[in-house]
Amino acid sequence: MQLPRSVVVGRDALDRVASVALDIGLEGSAGVVTGPTTRRVAGDRVAEVLSEGGFSVEVEVSDSVDEATVEAVSGLDADFLVGVGGGRSIDTAKLGASRTGVPFLSVPTAASHDGVASNRASLRGGGSSKSVSADAPLAVVADTSVIADTPERLMCSGCADIVSNKTAVLDWSLAERLRGDYRSGYASTLSEMTATIMVENASSIRPGLEESVKVVMKGLISSGVAMSIAGSSRPASGAEHMFSHVLDSIAPGAALHGEQCGVGSILTMYLHNGDWETIRDALETLGAPLDAEGLGVDGDVLLDALTTAHSVRPGRYTILGSDGITREAAERVAEDTGVI
Numbered sequence: 001m002q003l004p005r006s007v008v009v010g011r012d013a014l015d016r017v018a019s020v021a022l023d024i025g026l027e028g029s030a031g032v033v034t035g036p037t038t039r040r041v042a043g044d045r046v047a048e049v050l051s052e053g054g055f056s057v058e059v060e061v062s063d064s065v066d067e068a069t070v071e072a073v074s075g076l077d078a079d080f081l082v083g084v085g086g087g088r089s090i091d092t093a094k095l096g097a098s099r100t101g102v103p104f105l106s107v108p109t110a111a112s113h114d115g116v117a118s119n120r121a122s123l124r125g126g127g128s129s130k131s132v133s134a135d136a137p138l139a140v141v142a143d144t145s146v147i148a149d150t151p152e153r154l155m156c157s158g159c160a161d162i163v164s165n166k167t168a169v170l171d172w173s174l175a176e177r178l179r180g181d182y183r184s185g186y187a188s189t190l191s192e193m194t195a196t197i198m199v200e201n202a203s204s205i206r207p208g209l210e211e212s213v214k215v216v217m218k219g220l221i222s223s224g225v226a227m228s229i230a231g232s233s234r235p236a237s238g239a240e241h242m243f244s245h246v247l248d249s250i251a252p253g254a255a256l257h258g259e260q261c262g263v264g265s266i267l268t269m270y271l272h273n274g275d276w277e278t279i280r281d282a283l284e285t286l287g288a289p290l291d292a293e294g295l296g297v298d299g300d301v302l303l304d305a306l307t308t309a310h311s312v313r314p315g316r317y318t319i320l321g322s323d324g325i326t327r328e329a330a331e332r333v334a335e336d337t338g339v340i
């Protein structure tokens with residue numbers, strides 16, 4: 001079980017990156033992986049702070065997470081890697097560190113998804129993305145002043161990603177009952193509780209407020225820890241995530257990961273015969289999309305995603321079963337929940 005040893009969430013936390021690295025026993029050279037935009041927001045500052053802290057620093061700027069960028073990062077002569085940015089920089093550093101066996105520090109600049117503290121990464125290739133196993137970060141440093149400055153939509157998406165744990169854990173229980181799949185009660189309970197806290201606090205979450213950023217970051221980190229306890233993404237990724245992965249392929253760029261998972265969670269909670277209205281109401285309060293229009297896709301595209309989602313990960317049993325659901329059933333669930 002790999003868990004972060006140090007987690008710092010707060011104002012001006014970027015200034016503490018070097019002391020966090022020293023505290024956990026790191027020394028030598030740091031490879032800072034950042035994006036073209038996030039470099040200006042935080043990447044350069046992290047490099048400067050590390051340099052002032054006595055580390056030698058090399059900065060690698062990349063805008064995608066695929067084999068080529070992971071190879072480039074793996075080639076850095078670094079004793080540890082620091083991912084500074086949104087999902088792509090963090091996943092690139094995470095995968096590069098896992099491949100070369102060096103520690104990895106996660107410095108998220110947005111609270112948009114639960115990969116900031118998890119042992120999973122999304123790798124793009126051949127027009128689609130897949131979730132692959134990696135090492136969890138040794139430390140997470142989240143600067144609430146930086147994150148509060150990002151567009152509202154990013155944090156709404158992170159909140160929706162957390163809410164979607166509700167259906168992920170139901171799918172996991174179903175797979176245990178029907179298939180005898182291993183299920184960790186601790187991981188499942190932590191993931192479910194994290195989603196419940198998000199649902200119950202939905203009305204007090206305000207993007208742009210550092211106090212809200214703290215609540216959301218803690219939720220994202222808890223989801224990541226649940227995945228580390230489980231040793232898989234199961235506690236935070238069920239059929240609603242498979243639905244999101246299909247949308248990534250057939251409607252790339254239309255919506256954000258968490259936004260898609262939130263809508264997916266409304267649909268699959270309905271299929272579980274569960275309380276989908278609470279999911280929808282929480283997403284509405286949080287300002288996340290509730291339907292195909294909100295995701296920027298046609299109803300037909302959404303139905304295509306729902307009817308093919310089961311085939312994304314054949315080994316992962318969910319409410320969609322091994323054969324998926326029919327077009328008629330998909331239309332019914334989407335219409336009854338107001339998603340189309």
Ligand SMILES: [Zn+2]
Binds near residue numbers: 258
């Ligand atoms: Zn997710």
